Amino acid sequence: MSATAVGTRSGLRVPGWAAPAGIAVLFVAGYLVFRGAGTLPHDDDAPQFLAITDLREWVDDNKNASPVFLYFINYIRLFVGAIFVALQSALHGLGWPGLIGLMAGLGWLAGGWRIGLLGAAGFASFGVLGVWESSVDTLALVGTAVLLSLVIGLPLGVWAGRSPRLRRALNPVLDIMQIMPTFAYLAPMVLFFQIGAPAGAIATMIYAIPPAIRITALAIEQVSPVAVEASASLGATSWQTLRKVHLPLARSTMTLAVNQTIMMALSMVVIANLISAPGLGSDIIRGLSRQNVGIMLPAGLAIVVMAVVLDRTTMAAAHRRAHERTARWRWPVAAGLVAGGVALTYALPPAFPGQWVLPMGGPVNDAVRWAEVNWYDATEAIKNVTSEALLNPLQGLLTSAPWWLVAAAVLLLAWWSSGIRPALTALGCLLAIALLGLWEHSMVTLTMVVVAVLAVLVIGLVLGVAAARSARYSAVQRPLLDAAQTMPSFVYLLPALALFGPTKFTAIFASVIYAAPPVIRLVEQGIRAVPHPVVEAALSAGSTPGQLLRKVQLPMARQAILLAANQGIVLTLAMVVLGALVGGGALGYDVVSGFSQRTDFGMGFAAGVAIVLLGIMLDRITQGADRRSSPHQRNSV
Amino acid sequence: MKIRLLAGLLVLGLAAGCGGAKVEDTPGSAAPQASSGASAGGTVKIAINPWVGYEASANVVAYLLKNELGYTVELPEIKEQLAWEGFETGDVDVIIENWGHPDLKQKFIDEKKVAQVAGSTGNKGVIGWYIPKWMADKHPGITDYKNLNKYAHLFKTSESGDKGQLLFGDPSYVSNEDALIKNLKLDLKVVTGGSEAALIKGAQQAQEQQKPLLFYFWDPHWLFSKTELVRVNLPPYTEGCDADPKKVACDYAEMDLDKIVSTKFAQTGGKAYELVKNFSWTNEDQNAVADDMTNNGMTGEQAAKKWVEANTATWQAWIPK
Numbered sequence: 001m002s003a004t005a006v007g008t009r010s011g012l013r014v015p016g017w018a019a020p021a022g023i024a025v026l027f028v029a030g031y032l033v034f035r036g037a038g039t040l041p042h043d044d045d046a047p048q049f050l051a052i053t054d055l056r057e058w059v060d061d062n063k064n065a066s067p068v069f070l071y072f073i074n075y076i077r078l079f080v081g082a083i084f085v086a087l088q089s090a091l092h093g094l095g096w097p098g099l100i101g102l103m104a105g106l107g108w109l110a111g112g113w114r115i116g117l118l119g120a121a122g123f124a125s126f127g128v129l130g131v132w133e134s135s136v137d138t139l140a141l142v143g144t145a146v147l148l149s150l151v152i153g154l155p156l157g158v159w160a161g162r163s164p165r166l167r168r169a170l171n172p173v174l175d176i177m178q179i180m181p182t183f184a185y186l187a188p189m190v191l192f193f194q195i196g197a198p199a200g201a202i203a204t205m206i207y208a209i210p211p212a213i214r215i216t217a218l219a220i221e222q223v224s225p226v227a228v229e230a231s232a233s234l235g236a237t238s239w240q241t242l243r244k245v246h247l248p249l250a251r252s253t254m255t256l257a258v259n260q261t262i263m264m265a266l267s268m269v270v271i272a273n274l275i276s277a278p279g280l281g282s283d284i285i286r287g288l289s290r291q292n293v294g295i296m297l298p299a300g301l302a303i304v305v306m307a308v309v310l311d312r313t314t315m316a317a318a319h320r321r322a323h324e325r326t327a328r329w330r331w332p333v334a335a336g337l338v339a340g341g342v343a344l345t346y347a348l349p350p351a352f353p354g355q356w357v358l359p360m361g362g363p364v365n366d367a368v369r370w371a372e373v374n375w376y377d378a379t380e381a382i383k384n385v386t387s388e389a390l391l392n393p394l395q396g397l398l399t400s401a402p403w404w405l406v407a408a409a410v411l412l413l414a415w416w417s418s419g420i421r422p423a424l425t426a427l428g429c430l431l432a433i434a435l436l437g438l439w440e441h442s443m444v445t446l447t448m449v450v451v452a453v454l455a456v457l458v459i460g461l462v463l464g465v466a467a468a469r470s471a472r473y474s475a476v477q478r479p480l481l482d483a484a485q486t487m488p489s490f491v492y493l494l495p496a497l498a499l500f501g502p503t504k505f506t507a508i509f510a511s512v513i514y515a516a517p518p519v520i521r522l523v524e525q526g527i528r529a530v531p532h533p534v535v536e537a538a539l540s541a542g543s544t545p546g547q548l549l550r551k552v553q554l555p556m557a558r559q560a561i562l563l564a565a566n567q568g569i570v571l572t573l574a575m576v577v578l579g580a581l582v583g584g585g586a587l588g589y590d591v592v593s594g595f596s597q598r599t600d601f602g603m604g605f606a607a608g609v610a611i612v613l614l615g616i617m618l619d620r621i622t623q624g625a626d627r628r629s630s631p632h633q634r635n636s637v
Numbered sequence: 638m639k640i641r642l643l644a645g646l647l648v649l650g651l652a653a654g655c656g657g658a659k660v661e662d663t664p665g666s667a668a669p670q671a672s673s674g675a676s677a678g679g680t681v682k683i684a685i686n687p688w689v690g691y692e693a694s695a696n697v698v699a700y701l702l703k704n705e706l707g708y709t710v711e712l713p714e715i716k717e718q719l720a721w722e723g724f725e726t727g728d729v730d731v732i733i734e735n736w737g738h739p740d741l742k743q744k745f746i747d748e749k750k751v752a753q754v755a756g757s758t759g760n761k762g763v764i765g766w767y768i769p770k771w772m773a774d775k776h777p778g779i780t781d782y783k784n785l786n787k788y789a790h791l792f793k794t795s796e797s798g799d800k801g802q803l804l805f806g807d808p809s810y811v812s813n814e815d816a817l818i819k820n821l822k823l824d825l826k827v828v829t830g831g832s833e834a835a836l837i838k839g840a841q842q843a844q845e846q847q848k849p850l851l852f853y854f855w856d857p858h859w860l861f862s863k864t865e866l867v868r869v870n871l872p873p874y875t876e877g878c879d880a881d882p883k884k885v886a887c888d889y890a891e892m893d894l895d896k897i898v899s900t901k902f903a904q905t906g907g908k909a910y911e912l913v914k915n916f917s918w919t920n921e922d923q924n925a926v927a928d929d930m931t932n933n934g935m936t937g938e939q940a941a942k943k944w945v946e947a948n949t950a951t952w953q954a955w956i957p958k
Binding site (some may be wrong): 044045051064070075077159194195237249271273275276278282283286288289290291292300362383384387388392500501503504581582583585589592593595596597598599 | 648658659685687689690712714715716717719721723725727728741795796798807808809811815829830831832833834835838882883936941
């Protein structure tokens with residue numbers, strides 16, 4: 001093919017590529033002229049930070065005097081704390097055989113013997129992994145948060161399902177709550193509720209409540225209008241219609257809401273350990289701060305197992321077909337399992353027997369050391385090449401460019417991809433970040449997100465296309481993606497840290513493996529959704545498979561791929577920030593630093609806000625694709 | 638459900654008295670069946686700060702509390718400054734090794750009166766900047782801070798950009814690094830390794846493979862007996878030169894490490910409090926336990942047991958009569 005042919009061909013596509021190319025040229029020109037001028041360098045002692053730190057000190061001095069705290073906030077703290085302590089003592093009180101029996105019973109009720117067995121084996125594994133006590137604490141914390149989420153979220157969801165006006169009012173709030181990376185919740189919690197279990201439970205609740213509200217509202221909304229109509233025409237009051245028609249018909253979808261709430265709570269509950277909430281996160285943080293994968297791995301596995309058990313149990317409860325034949329035995333068997341467990345509590349030692357615990361620390365650390373020694377050259381090379389060739393230049397570019405140039409580029413980019421309204425929102429977010437005094441760190445975080453998203457998209461496209469084209473490969477990949485999507489975000493830090501040590505690249509690597517599964521899935525779905533006749537037509541016109549992909553399938557799956565990019569960005573940002581725990585630096589590190597050093601509280605708090613703003617900005621830039629109701633689709637697929 | 642919620646709040650309100658709820662009110666006081674305080678045979682919560690020397694002290698005290706006095710001991714992972722807040726909320730009874738923190742002492746001991754000092758640990762602690770010994774041999778004068786800029790290029794890494802890297806540890810550690818770099822006009826950038834382990838690994842690699850490294854470290858530490866390190870001389874410490882954290886331009890002071898306990902624990906902790914107060918040992922003791930924990934594959938409890946069995950005379954003196 002001659003050069004001119006390529007030229008005319010790309011010339012024909014002007015509408016698609018001219019705009020970004022134009023922006024790029026302007027940006028390069030502007031950068032070359034104004035480089036180094038109008039930058040906003042980071043200052044740890046920016047007046048904004050000091051003001052927030054002073055506010056914290058003021059709150060600290062007045063939380064035993066101000067009526068807002070004496071009669072309101074401190075009571076919330078006490079109330080949530082009391083629920084947690086009650087749950088914790090109840091679960092510990094059951095003893096380990098009792099709790100395993102209880103889970104087996106619940107599993108049996110929800111989904112028959114398979115789920116019951118899964119529950120028993122899963123909970124027993126907490127003991128075998130040697131983390132029984134922490135697992136029960138985590139369970140109590142999740143329980144408290146989920147209970148609060150449901151008590152508040154379900155009624156609100158039902159109300160929103162019946163009142164479009166409330167729904168419209170709630171939607172933007174829930175949107176923001178879901179874009180907000182977990183880290184950003186913590187500083188305000190410390191400000192109002194101090195450290196400890198209550199603050200952890202409340203942070204977890206705030207994170208977990210959106211799906212409870214959203215899915216419930218959706219469930220109520222989807223109830224057939226015919227049934228509602230019929231009920232009303234029979235003279236039922238609105239309350240009766242709700243109880244007798246809406247709730248029963250929406251029940252199975254509402255169980256999904258419970259499922260989602262639990263899964264969200266599980267991924268947050270570990271992060272809550274940063275503000276001293278008890279549980280498995282404590283072991284993970286202990287391991288992270290000692291770079292000891294042997295300490296982290298059992299806790300990480302326990303969280304994954306807990307997520308799988310609770311996920312499958314609640315999903316089974318949502319489908320409820322298990323007991324069509326054994327209905328008569330449902331309750332007796334469940335009661336028997338629980339009673340058997342509790343009875344064993346009296347017969348067996350109170351603590352999980354030490355000789356049943358699998359000693360993992362030693363072998364795991366040996367394996368990690370082996371990998372470190374034998375893969376050192378390869379991992380170092382990957383890390384250094386990526387850092388030197390991609391990360392550092394891009395970071396240098398973004399931090400040395402004048403702020404107004406970056407702002408203009410973001411405005412134009414968002415305008416081109418999503419329209420004027422989202423573009424203005426994105427611009428507003430960026431300017432607010434500048435006002436917060438976190439420009440430089442935000443640019444560094446942005447760099448990491450961009451690099452990670454590029455990697456995620458490449459992986460997503462390659463594997464997604466492969467899965468769409470080969471049913472056999474897709475069948476192999478699907479269960480892996482399922483498993484990956486059940487895992488809480490924290491778990492991804494472990495292999496990253498083991499392979500690469502604490503650097504920025506480690507954070508990027510973790511976010512790539514975290515964000516890739518949903519992206520792969522969306523790409524696969526998008527390509528599969530290309531109508532069959534179109535593919536047939538292209539094939540019969542003589543397209544090679546490569547041409548088919550490039551000219552037909554990818555362009556037609558554009559919406560799905562854009563949605564995948566949007567998802568990828570939101571997830572990547574959340575994880576890049578969390579990557580501060582493995583050397584990620586920038587905004588995430590500011591947040592960590594805000595908890596660790598009293599004088600940095602203001603900076604940490606502001607960084608939390610900046611992360612949210614950055615999230616909204618990235619979301620608005622990429623929301624050109626028709627947005628679905630919930631950006632967090634990780635578990636619901 | 639909302640009514641129940643309100644009722645719950647009301648009940649709690651009554652339980653906590655009519656003066657409103659204070660921060661130090663714990664759910665435990667509203668639900669008496671919950672975990673009891675630190676009184677006779679109760680639970681003692683010793684915060685764990687993220688360095689192994691601290692863990693060594695905490696584990697030895699925990700071992701004695703458990704096995705000699707019959708207490709239950711919790712060792713929650715809480716970072717240095719957050720642990721002080723734990724005195725107020727009841728999440729922490731004891732900080733077993735405190736590195737200075739005059740500002741926190743003023744706030745929590747003098748103003749809020751929720752904590753108090755429970756004597757020295759016997760350990761002398763000092764923080765400083767270190768380089769591997771081969772660098773000091775090869776580059777004479779590098780140990781003087783005035784020459785650091787001349788050698789700054791040696792310390793460059795992919796994380797520090799065009800400046801020299803000063804490797805730092807856990808974000809919660811006591812730190813004057815940013816102020817020092819600014820006030821002494823050094824071409825360095827603080828890069829946070831995130832943990833003690835990152836510092837140790839860096840130091841070992843630097844000495845073994847002759848790689849340049851400048852890093853934050855502290856004594857007492859077992860590493861000094863395994864890897865040859867040399868301290869960089871910053872302007873010497875003088876009384877009060879670190880008073881304003883933003884204007885620090887001098888080296889760290891040698892500190893008498895001490896123990897901090899919550900006022901509640903001091904009043905109701907009984908024998909547990911006595912033991913914590915009496916606990917005092919040498920840097921060598923701590924290094925021995927820390928070494929076992931890090932390099933000999935022992936858990937904190939195993940290492941503590943080994944030390945306790947070998948040093949009966951020392952700890953016998955701590956046990957309250």
